[in-house]
Amino acid sequence: MSAPIRILLAKMGLDTHTIGVTVLAKGLRDAGFEVIFSGFKQTPEVVVASALQEDVDVVGISSLSGAHMRYIPHVLELMKEHGIDDKVVLVGGVIPQEDIATLEALGVDRVFTMGAEMQTMVDYIREAVAKKRGEGVVA
């Protein structure tokens, strides 16, 4: 049996739209994942330190405030700096189409926007983590 998938959920800056990430946390828990909350209104530094200490498989960043291009590249840089850029990085929320390609080029594995189904995200995470861990799909 594989170890459960660990995922850190993060919100940065003055983004107060917390419902999406809360619903997501419950959905991921019900899929059998270990979901670690890093708190709201955090800085990229705190998010990356948490991801490192918690040794998560996935970092999930929720952003609905429009400040994603301000925070997410900084998170990716810090992850590289700390040698933890091997983790799956997901972004969800309100992300304009033209920013998605930029974020993916910078190292985000996948961006989920409004209307993404829970099951789609769960399946994607299982597949992506299995690939990183070098095993079959993690239940």
Next chain:
Amino acid sequence: MTPQELVANVIAQKPAAIAKAISLIERGEHTAERSDTYDALFNLLFEAPFCSQVIGITGPPGAGKSTLVDRIIEHARADNKKVAVLAVDPSSPLTGGSILGDRVRMQRHALDSGVFIRSLANRGHLGGLSETTYQCIRVLEAAQFDFILVESIGIGQNEIEITHMVDTTVLVTIPGMGDYVQAMKAGVMEFGDILVINKCDLPGVGQVEKLLNEIAHDRAGPDDWLPPVVKITANNGEGIEGLMKNIHAHTRFAPEHQTRRSYERHLLDAMLQRAILKRFYQPLVATNAYQQLAAAIVERKRPLQDLWSLLLQ
């Protein structure tokens, strides 16, 4: 990274190595073939010296355990002591999933290089902790943290496992839990070294205090530790100074990690039992000689005595 490098990096207090080591320990129980790395880490369990004060924080859900841990970190850091936290939350018995939320209350310490915080899911283990919590404690002790704070899941009446694997157990209750405290008289209340009433800004402190004092005095013999009843409000930091004094007093009263030494003895016995099962029992049960004999004994065709003869061959 070789196993030796990983262990060396844990001892050198590198956060990434400590984080990886805990994951491997957690995952290790699930792998049929133990890797060299896992073995090297497991050996740490009985090699690294005792050098940390391990403090358990336990109590019912919503008592304020995580907020109290945050305050203890703050206090220990002001003394320039290094602190590690293991915060355990429950896994769903249905899906195995969990939401680990303790960390949120301690997040202001996330960037302090003298603090390491790790959330653990209990992964179906009963007793208030996860199956490998003690091994995780030992990994952190190998990294020479001055304090290791272990926060249990919100406990019910009888989850006392934590008391065996820490040096000092802090049991947290809140006002208005008089009935709970009554019900706990034969249970967790028999084990807390320090009895804390948190949220003392709420009404009903006197009633819980009276009950806890009764329990403490019932428990203590003439040379025993008399568990102090400490009133705090973790939210605003009131009473933390007094709690820390009591924690240090308990360390002086029980200085040699005796509780943990007994627990390790118990762990060794259990490991030996598993090893014997694997080395002797499993191969024997798999033999034809045993299978045929066992069937024959049940059919009353051969006497039980033959089983003992087989065992001695």
